[in-house]
Amino acid sequence: MELESRLPDEASLAAARRRIAQARKLRDSTDIMELRAATDLLVEAAATFDLAALPVEFGSLHLDLADTLNLRARLGDPDVLDEAIDCYQKSIVVFNRDEFPEAFARAFHGLGLANWAGGQLEAARWCFETVLEALSPDVSPLEHARARANVAAVLAATPEAQARAQAVAIYESVLDAVSADTHPAEQARFLLALGQTRRVQLEGSRQGQLEAAVSAFTRAADVAGAGDRSDMRAAALAEAALTQVELTALDPTRFDDAKQAFDLALGDIPAEAQPDRHAELRLGFGRLWAGRLPAGDELACDAALTHFEAAIALAPRVSTAALVAPALIEAPRIMVEGPARTQAHVARAIEISRHALSAWPRAQFPTEYARVNLTLGSALLASAAGDRTSNVREAIEAFEAGLDAVNRDAEPVAYASLQVALAEALAARTDGDRADNVRRAAAAANRALEASDEDRAVVGRANHLLGRLALETGGASPQALAEGAAHLYRALEDRPRETDPVAHAETQMLLGMILASQAARGEPHLLGGAIEAYRASAGAYDVASHPRESASVHFNLAVALMQPGSGAQDLEEAVRSFEVAAQVFDAAAYPQQHAMITGNLAQARSRLKALA
DSSP, X not given: OOOOXXXXXXXXXXXXXXXXXXXXXXXXXXXXXXXXXXXXXXXXXXXXXXXXXXXXXXXXXXXXXXXXXXXXXXXXXXXXXXXXXXXXXXXXXXXXXXXXXXXXXHHHHHHHHXXXXXXXXXXXXXXXXXXXXXXXXXXXXXXXXXXXXXXXXXXXXXXXXXXXXXXXXXXXXXXXXXXXXXXXXXXXHHHHHXXXXXXXXXXXXXXXXXXXXXHHHHHHHHHHHHTTOHHHHHHHHHHHXXXXXXXXXXXXXXHHHHHHHHHHHHHHSOTTTOXXXXXXXXXXXXXXXXXXXXXXXXXXXXXXXXXXHHHHHTTXXXXXXXXXXHHHHHHHHHHHHSTTOOXXXXXXXXXXXXXXXXXXXXXXXXXXHHHHXXXXXXXXXXXXXXXXXXXXXXXXXXXXXXXXXXXXXXOHHHHHHHHHHXXXXXXXXXXXXXXXXXXXXXXXXXXXXXXXXXXXXXHHHHHHHHHHHHHHHOTTOHHHXXXXXXXXXXXXXXXXXXXXXXXXXXXXXXXXXXXXXXXXXXXXXXXXXXXXXXXXXXXXXXXXXXXXXXXXXXXXXXXXXXXXXXXXXXXXXXXXXXXXHHHHSOTTTOHHHHHHHHHHHHHHHHHHHHHO
């Protein structure tokens, strides 16, 4: 059955063609409103053209309409993607490969892009390969190279390692076929794509792939700069800098190169002109500095926070809040856990974390929601502002909210971290029934140990807390004290003096107290262990930064050394330790403590004199 032809009158035809011309001018814009206006003009014109009567104009119009809808979809109108695919298919009916090779290639190219945007990778690959078959590398070398690059892009987006490796090979072949002298923009674009593909490679050395990616991005920036393509140069500089974050994590010696890359990229990408890309760079730069924090670098802490705060400040100007939302998690964590923590940092961490709860709602982001609550609760526990009882209570609520969101089996480390934080908060609680708080704290610490031993710092905290609770509650139970001592010995394995001297000193102090308590309850052979633990604690503390803690340890050590029958050497050490304690707990600020210390000091000196 043949289609009936319907030739339009000349006036209608002229009006429709004017609409098409207007639409093509508007389509050159990236403004979504102008693209919608172009769509309306093309839809109005479509009623004039009949497939049977004017097939070529019918096909051309639907090809224009498809390209316009496809561009709209990529710029923020995803609902029009299916309509774009339908229009491409209508144009393909008209433009066959032999009679209309250019329109044929354009239609399948657009259809491939539309399928790719819709997640249909196999369909997209078939479309791009169809374009490739229609083009001759001799007649259309640049178009042929672009088609091959599109095939590579689809392969790079697939999860199979072999396909991604194939994509790298295609990009490298395409780069050999396109000269940077005659086509600098295309050469830069292909280098960018090669770098991005290298960055997601799963085969071979991860460090080697990242180094190759940085090299490709750097070359892309140079080519784009020589070709006067500042937009592509900026994109390449940004990609090079962001890739350096992971590369530096594998090879810390590259930090200076990475820092230079970020400085260069930020100089080319001002916040005023490109807030999205600038925010992304600030976030990456913050992560680069944060990677140096395990060494306790205060400079790194300050630098990381500066960049995270800069990203957060761009929130009102970026296209989507998701660009800066990670900084709402990472900045407060550093403020609370970093080596340069101040009460101002703690207050800011509480402020940002409360805001982050709305940026990372539990329903959509349970893992991130749990992380935010972990930081919020930790900040509340560290806060010296407001009512302490209320702060602890709110911290417990935050930890419980995080535990309610996290999946123990899927995320055992996060679950264990929240449980140990909850245990510490319950142990710090002063309102309610003390015995119940202690019972719940011990239960939470044990749940942390049962969940995961991957994060050794968390394991150390849990064992330390269980030892402290045993000291508090185990006075009448030798078994409880023995179990507490066992927990503290295990805690010391995960709190070595070399990496965390303060935590090591705290645990040694508790161990000394438990062993001394056991010695006083019929196990005198444990007193020597208590003295050694006190000595280790005193040696780990820095008196300048922790004067009261250090003085308390020295007092306990001196008391332990003053047992009946102590020799001159022990008494001499006791005198020295009492003197350290007396200097810190001076008469003006601590009259009661000073009186008790000086009384013991006088007794130690008297006994030492008697021995002499």
